Amino acid sequence: MVWLRKIVRKGLNDVEKYRYGKPIGELERELGFEQVVRLCSNENPWPLPESVKKAISSGLGNVQRYPDPGAFKLRRFIASQWGVSPAEVIVGAGTEGLMHNLLHTIIDPGDQIVFPVPTYPIYRLAGIAAAAECVPLETGPDGGWGVDELVEACSEKTKAVILCNPNNPTGKMLPRNDLIHLASALEGKGILLVVDEAYAEYIDDPAYLSGIGLFRQIGRVVITRTFSKIHGLASLRVGYAIAPKSIAESYDKIHPVFEVSGIAQRAALASLGEREYIESIRVKTIEERNRLVKELLKTGVHVENTCANFVLVRHRKAETVYDLLLREGIIVRKGSDLGLPGFLRVSVGRPEENDRFLVSLEKVLNSVEG
Ligand SMILES: Cc1ncc(COP(=O)(O)O)c(C=O)c1O
Incomplete structure (x- = not known):
């Protein structure tokens, strides 16, 4: 059906579609996890008022x-x-x-x-x-x-x-x-x-x-x-x-x-x-962000300065680290999806989510570097 191919705008043939953060349900289905930690889309992880x-x-x-x-x-x-x-x-x-x-x-x-x-x-x-x-x-x-x-x-x-x-x-x-x-x-x-x-x-x-x-x-x-x-x-x-x-x-x-x-x-x-709720989320996020950065630095990875609710981590094997984190039930974002190969973008989660991420990251880094 040659004509059908011609119906779509020419400029769209080579367009790469948006690569969004992996949905929780997808990872649950793929690997059978019950409690996935999603730190890939910079969402507010706390309950609504x-x-x-x-x-x-x-x-x-x-x-x-x-x-x-x-x-x-x-x-x-x-x-x-x-x-x-x-x-x-x-x-x-x-x-x-x-x-x-x-x-x-x-x-x-x-x-x-x-x-x-x-x-x-x-x-x-x-x-x-x-x-x-x-x-x-x-x-x-x-x-x-x-x-x-x-x-x-x-x-x-x-x-x-x-x-x-x-x-x-x-x-x-x-x-x-x-x-x-x-x-x-x-x-x-x-x-x-x-x-x-x-x-x-x-x-x-x-x-x-x-x-x-x-x-x-x-x-x-x-x-x-x-x-x-x-x-x-x-x-x-x-x-x-x-x-x-x-x-x-x-x-x-x-x-x-x-x-x-x-x-x-x-x-x-x-x-x-x-307004009070928003302020409390702001304060909690900044506190957790600062803690996350401090803990990440202890693991020896390079962390960029950030003023948002996510941190950018540099690692020469970023893609492997990403894949291994998925196997731990942790979803972060691959820098290569965002024009930054060699990086991972990690959203600031709730304290218990960040803790799980840090524990898994340490394990993954040991296996990647060891
Ligand atoms: C820079 C930027 N703008 C906007 C958004 C949010 O878009 P939306 O309001 O469509 O959810 C995001 C979400 O990741 C973003 O990173």
Whole structure:
């Protein structure tokens, strides 16, 4: 069926699909484990607060009805929290959904998007889906790239620069002055800066400028946030963006109308009201992250500095270590899936999960190196 092969967009033939973290059920089925430790997707591993669980169950009574496509209550709350107008808030199906729709909103044939790599692979995939020309700027695991280098990688065809801050998988952040310099350099060239702040809540560094502050200062940037990380709602698929009103209005014309379920909207709204819970998760995560780094260093592996809820570990036999950890019932993320061969990315789990990981890692390292 030659014609069937021609139906699919030509550019898609060579596209590698997203390699996600191994689902728990898969490893359980494969190796018969009952208690798998999943440290591969940077999720919040702690239980949700009661108010959020209640919001989720209260939504069950309405599943036969379509959700509010404008997410009115959630948008209003986010707007008031950040001091922007509801017309500048977009609610979407997680950062992933937002990124796809945003690029479909701004990309015309021949347009480019530029982003430093290694980074979250979804930017490239969303770019391809929107038929943008993707221009990755190669950097290293230390996240070392200059703002001027990034600006120079842009051309007249560049529509947007996408910046993950702090970056996945390196765990590094672009500090305040550099971010402001980047935003104004791009603004001067008429290029939109999109900042993905999925891990912003974990940062405790005063040199970090959240894009929301940047939005208030400059206004012509798009900042995305997700409920999948510190809010613990990864499975419900909800996130938001703060964007200039003109972009938000155009986005509203083309996004899948009912893509954010009513349950997700209710849960996100309840979660935003749980400031103490969020703060407690932040504190616990940072404490566990610091402990994990300290213990990892004792094993002799190289650990990169990180300001997010994951750590990046360098090992010359990273793939073997990954495979052997799976056999111990521990799922981490292979750096090679994220453009960083020779590394493993380990999410910060609950103390007992991190302990199990550390014990298994020591065993695995002994067998790999011994
Ligand atoms: C940089 C980055 N942005 C966003 C997300 C979350 O995406 P979503 O909101 O679609 O769950 C992730 C998840 O791994 C991520 O690493």
